[in-house]
Every structure is written in structure tokens, then in C-alpha cells.
Amino acid sequence: MSDFTNQVVFITGAGSGIGRATALVFARAGASVVVSDVNQSSGPNVVSQIHQLGGHALFVACDVAVPTQIEAAIRHAIDVYGKLDIGINNAGIGGKYGRFTEQTQSDFDQIMAVNVGGVFYGMQFQIQQMLTQPEGGRIVNVSSIAGVRGMPMGAPYSASKHAVIGLTKTAALEYARQRIRVNAVCPVYTHSAMVDELIQQAPAMEEKMRRMIPMGRFGQPEEIAQAILWLCSDENAFVTGQAIQLDGGLTAG
Numbered sequence: 001m002s003d004f005t006n007q008v009v010f011i012t013g014a015g016s017g018i019g020r021a022t023a024l025v026f027a028r029a030g031a032s033v034v035v036s037d038v039n040q041s042s043g044p045n046v047v048s049q050i051h052q053l054g055g056h057a058l059f060v061a062c063d064v065a066v067p068t069q070i071e072a073a074i075r076h077a078i079d080v081y082g083k084l085d086i087g088i089n090n091a092g093i094g095g096k097y098g099r100f101t102e103q104t105q106s107d108f109d110q111i112m113a114v115n116v117g118g119v120f121y122g123m124q125f126q127i128q129q130m131l132t133q134p135e136g137g138r139i140v141n142v143s144s145i146a147g148v149r150g151m152p153m154g155a156p157y158s159a160s161k162h163a164v165i166g167l168t169k170t171a172a173l174e175y176a177r178q179r180i181r182v183n184a185v186c187p188v189y190t191h192s193a194m195v196d197e198l199i200q201q202a203p204a205m206e207e208k209m210r211r212m213i214p215m216g217r218f219g220q221p222e223e224i225a226q227a228i229l230w231l232c233s234d235e236n237a238f239v240t241g242q243a244i245q246l247d248g249g250l251t252a253g
């Protein structure tokens with residue numbers, strides 16, 4: 001396994017699901033993990049779990065829909081650890097399950113503020129710091145299979161996740177010479193609070209969702225976290241601008 005000792009990782013939405021699994025995977029690999037989340041009870045719990053494993057972590061509250069909060073959170077991480085090696089822009093919301101015509105302006109604006117604004121401003125402040133570091137840095141953004149395909153009943157979500165890939169590719173091109181690698185992961189349905197909420201909104205969908213995945217099952221947060229870790233490892237020094245599909249074979253067909 002790659003060794004991330006002395007590496008500083010900042011993760012948004014790290015209190016639950018994929019973000020939480022990613023925080024634990026990096027902590028086990030030796031990194032110092034800045035656990036950031038809008039939820040002020042789940043984030044500290046993840047930090048306690050990391051401390052119990054003997055790892056290094058701190059919690060910083062941050063609503064990624066508010067650019068000044070992201071800036072302050074990243075600034076705090078840098079003040080404490082002196083640098084930022086890795087940014088994981090993972091925080092996201094699923095939004096309303098409904099057709100185009102049922103989505104309101106506030107549904108659309110909210111999802112764009114969190115899923116696109118959160119990633120855009122997160123990357124901006126992370127890149128500003130990485131440009132001051134001779135070793136550069138690595139960023140992984142969490143998109144979705146809905147970022148490479150349409151998602152009936154989830155137009156704002158699908159649009160937001162397509163945007164994440166645009167931000168990823170553009171930053172990868174702009175900063176390739178400054179040793180900043182930027183990639184995205186695109187998971188299919190993965191066990192988490194977000195998927196539980198979607199199933200609650202449309203219970204009849206669960207079996208259909210499972211059947212559309214060639215492997216016949218949802219992903220596990222740990223499986224997504226391992227791919228994120230792999231993208232950040234030095235063994236992957238030539239990989240940038242990619243949107244890696246983690247989908248049990250779905251987009252192979």
C-alpha cells in the first residue's frame with residue numbers, strides 16, 4: 001500500500017459515506033487528515049475514530065456552499081499543518097427526485113451551490129496553496145456516473161456532476177506544468193446516507209437500480225475511497241484530467 005506519512009489531506013463532506021471512508025483510508029495510510037463537514041457532530045466522530053486508530057486528524061466545520069467558509073477551512077488546515085498536499089472535494093447533495101418540470105429554482109440553485117460551487121471554490125483555494133509548494137499537489141473531485149450519463153428524475157444533480165468533470169479537466173490542463181494533478185471519480189450507486197434518502201423517495205427503484213449494475217450490487221464507500229487513494233499516490237504520477245468510472249461495469253455496455 002502507498003505510504004502517505006507526512007502528507008496533509010483536506011476532505012469535504014468527510015463526516016459520512018464516501019468522505020468518511022476516504023478519511024479513514026488516508027489515515028490508515030499515514031496521512032494527517034483534515035475532516036471537514038457542515039455536520040458538526042458526524043465530523044468530530046470521524047476524527048475520534050482516526051485518533052483511536054493512532055492516526056492524525058482534526059475537524060473543521062465548513063459549509064461548502066459558502067466560499068468564505070471553504071477559504072477559512074483550508075486556511076485553518078494550512079495554519080495547523082503548514083502545507084496542503086491533497087484536496088478531496090467530496091461534499092455533495094442528491095437533491096429532489098423529480099422530472100425537469102418539477103424542479104424549482106431553489107432546488108436547482110441549492111444543488112449548484114453545493115455540488116458545483118463547493119468544488120469550484122474548494123479547488124481554487126487548494127490550488128492557490130499548491131502553487132506555493134515546489135511539490136505541487138493532488139486533487140480528486142467526487143463526480144458521479146450521473147456526470148457522464150443523463151439521470152432521469154435528477155436533472156440538476158446530473159448537470160452538477162457533469163460540471164465537476166469540466167472543472168476537473170480544465171484545472172488539470174491549466175496546472176499540469178505546476179505538478180498539480182487533478183482527477184475525478186464517478187461512482188455508481190454506493191451505500192451511503194445519500195442513497196438511503198433516494199430510496200426513501202422512490203422505494204420501488206432500489207431493485208431496478210441494483211439490476212442495472214452488471215455486478216448486481218451497489219458500491220461500498222471503502223471501494224470508492226481506495227480508488228481516490230490510488231489516484232493520489234505517487235505511483236500514479238502521470239495520471240491527470242481523468243474521470244474514473246467506478247460502476248460495477250455499468251458504462252462498459
Ligand SMILES: NC(=O)c1ccc[n+]([C@@H]2O[C@H](COP(=O)([O-])OP(=O)(O)OC[C@H]3O[C@@H](n4cnc5c(N)ncnc54)[C@H](O)[C@@H]3O)[C@@H](O)[C@H]2O)c1
Pocket residue numbers: 012013014015016017018019036037038039042062063064065090091092093094114142143144145186187188189190191192193194195
Ligand atoms: N452514494 C452514491 O451512490 C454516490 C454516487 C455517485 C456520487 N456520489 C457523490 O459522493 C459524494 C459523497 O456522497 P455520499 O454518498 O457519501 O453521501 P453522504 O450523504 O453519506 O455524505 C455526504 C456528506 O457531505 C456533507 N455535506 C452535505 N452538504 C454539505 C455542505 N453544504 N457543506 C459541507 N458538507 C456537506 C454531509 O453532511 C455528509 O457528511 C457526493 O458528492 C455525492 O454526490 C455518491
